[in-house]
Amino acid sequence: MLAEFGHFALLLIVVTGFGQAVLCSPLWLRSSIRSSLLGPATVLAGGSPGPFSDGPGNMSVRLPTQDLPRQTSPYLILPLGILVLAIIAEAGLLHAFIVSDFSLPIVADVSHSSTPLLFRIGAAFTPDGGAMVLWLLAVSLVNVVLAIQLFTPEKSSYAQDDDGSLYHNALSVLGLLIAVLGLATLIDADPFLRMAVAPLDGRGMNPQNQDVLRVLREPFLYLGLAGLAVIYALTISGLLDKKFDRRIAETMRFWTIMSWVSLGTAIAINAYRSYSQQAWGNWWYWDTAENSLLLPWLLTTALVHCRAVLEKTETLKGWTAFLGLSALAVGWFGVYLTRSDLFGPLTETLMKSGDSMTLLIGFCVVFAGSYYLFWQRSDNLGEPRPFEPISRESSMFLNSVILALIAAVVLIGTIYPLVLRWLGGENITVGGPFYVEVLVPMTVPLLLLMGFAPTLRWRQDEVWLIGRRMKLAAILSLIIFLFVSIRFIDLSPAPLIGIGLAGWILTASLSDLWARLWRQPDHGESKYRNLQLLGPRYLSMTLAHIGLAVMLAGGAASSIWEEQIVVSARAGQSIQAGPYNLQYEGVSLLAGENYATRQAKFILYRHALPVTELYPEIRYYPIRGVETREAGIWHGRDGDLHVSVGDRADDGGRVVSVRFLPMMTWVWAGMILMLTGGAISIVTRIFLRFQKNGVSAS
Amino acid sequence: MTRRLLTLIGTLGVIMPLLAGNPAWAVNPDEMLSNPVLEKRARDISQELRCLVCQNQSIDDSDAELARDLRVLVRERLIAGDTNAEAIDYIVARYGDYVLLNPPLKPETYILWASPAVLAILALLAVFAFYRRKQREAAATTTSLSRDEQARLDEILGTSKDDGRA
Structure with missing residues (x-):
């Protein structure tokens, strides 16, 4: 019964979404129809200290009718209503999964009565319909946050330009997006349909997804995409009003970082799962699902930088607007790619209801319109302020151009085989080797730039000044690079260059930090002034850059110095890998909650001292009749030890694969550092916002 | 080792x-x-x-x-x-x-293999055009300093020279 409530809520979301699109639109708010029905829009007095009371100078220029209502109820009630409806829809779906209501085909397809509770919930996120409901919930959530932003205008230096139109437009666009997504859910993959005759039990969850981290991937992914929807809505809003300016950039700040962190977390989870689950596995395969995560993240990274330039100097308007539109475009298209039957065998989503045509049509209509608007408004996106080719603005611009270029290449590589097949050509594969060959030459200038870009001055800088600032870092990293490449001359160049570049970014970031900390304070300044001047923005940026360098160094080093041993082992045998020694203790048959497992036991010694015990497994899930493998992993100081077991070998032993990946821990630590950098920025942003509002209210 | x-x-x-x-x-x-x-x-x-x-x-x-x-x-x-x-x-x-x-590399994949280079060249050209336009706009908007302003500027720069950059 709850599922029917959910179904109805989903239907209402579409209607309410359209309602929000119309009612929040400034066109409607200013229209004569509304005036005749409700009287002219008025601003309630005595409310939050909005920008209207800011400067008396402003009031004289602006016509009273232009002031849009900030406090009349529909603008918070509608988003709140949609959120409640989305929660009901999600709750209805989750309930069906939790109680294993197999009369819903979606539950019967990806769940089973023996699936543990946590994974029954996780299973609700993976099929097309479930993913769409989760996406809707995420967009509804950010919709409410945006509406709250509308009612608590920020005391910022740019706020006096704000008449609320920015938020009204954005809410209107978000309402439309919600309606389109809701419609696509209902038409393409309605999760609440019922079968006349319910099967006795379900077909079971995809065992690959039965993992705590993997369950978390989906919420992060869709939260990231929802953040991109807000960025998109704000961009459209600015374009409509012909005011794509620093005010928008300021509002976008939270959303770009939030999306960047969320998508980054989803990518990190994906990589770690590949690494630990596909027991012989890599951590990146360049497959469709991974690329469709990577694409929006690349463009969001570009956006994080461009947005900063726009806020600071009001330049790069057109380019930032283009990225703002494109980030959601690639994210949306990626969602379509991962679930479309057009595009070949996909293990991620197991339920195929139709071909997600509505999602594709919605995508085409929404973005054709958006890019047309962008083209129409391109004259308003001029660049009033100049900057020199050597300047901070310029470095951020080039960085985002290269990132967009990388994204374009990845996109082409991802869809090329699909388009070729669709055109009737033969099947081809675009795999890792292609991307490496093509992308390495593009990443080298990007990473070189990354080292000195944060030290550049705004507007204009001089080469000799850069040289003076970067002298130490350049020399140090060159020494590292030369040392490594002479010492390991017979290795292929790519990882060596990677280590060199990682050293460059690391030393450059640290030397910049050092220079800022030991700057001679001006007269009368306290000695903590330097620390204050750094600020959360600088710290989070430095942390993210250092994180990337650490990850790069780890990835390069582990690929060079990896040790791999595959043996047929017997109980008691010990296997040497790097500084570690693994003693194989044999395999025992155990029963998991919904699987049987052959669990091997290894005792790990480091220089003859016992460190830990590792239990790699081969699990057998009888419902699907699928085997999965779980590696045993030890994250040590000097690298990862990765052990997995295979079948019985012909000679009666057990196939054991042991890998020692030096500095692999750095890859994971680097990812965590990058995400922490972003998270610091978000937390301080929220904190400062509340602090400011608190101060202004008192 | x-x-x-x-x-x-x-x-x-x-x-x-x-x-x-x-x-x-x-x-x-x-x-x-x-x-x-x-x-x-x-x-x-x-x-x-x-x-x-x-x-x-x-x-x-x-x-x-x-x-x-x-x-x-x-x-x-x-x-x-x-x-x-x-x-x-x-x-x-x-x-x-x-x-x-x-x-x-064969006729079906020419576009695939050419695309990165083509895109990179296009990006380079676009960046180049962007800076050209930027320079023109800057030249159009920047007005040079008047004599007095220039003298005042020289004076300020001259006196603050020994301060150096903090």
């Missing part, structure tokens, strides 16, 4: 370029060839071939049954005296270009 490391690298010598991450051994010990040179070649070939039932995994990474069959097939061809190229051709003749992780 270093020598051991070097010899290890020399014999195994499996270096995947940076971004591809780390190759793994899906190879079972009973598949391996006793001749280390042949085995090394077989590994190299395996990393170029796709496991047909997986997503963009090489047969070297995959533990699927079909990948195993292909690995064995590659080794059989090498034992039969094929060169690397001949062994790959043998597999491609049976499974099509689909098995190649790195798509071959």
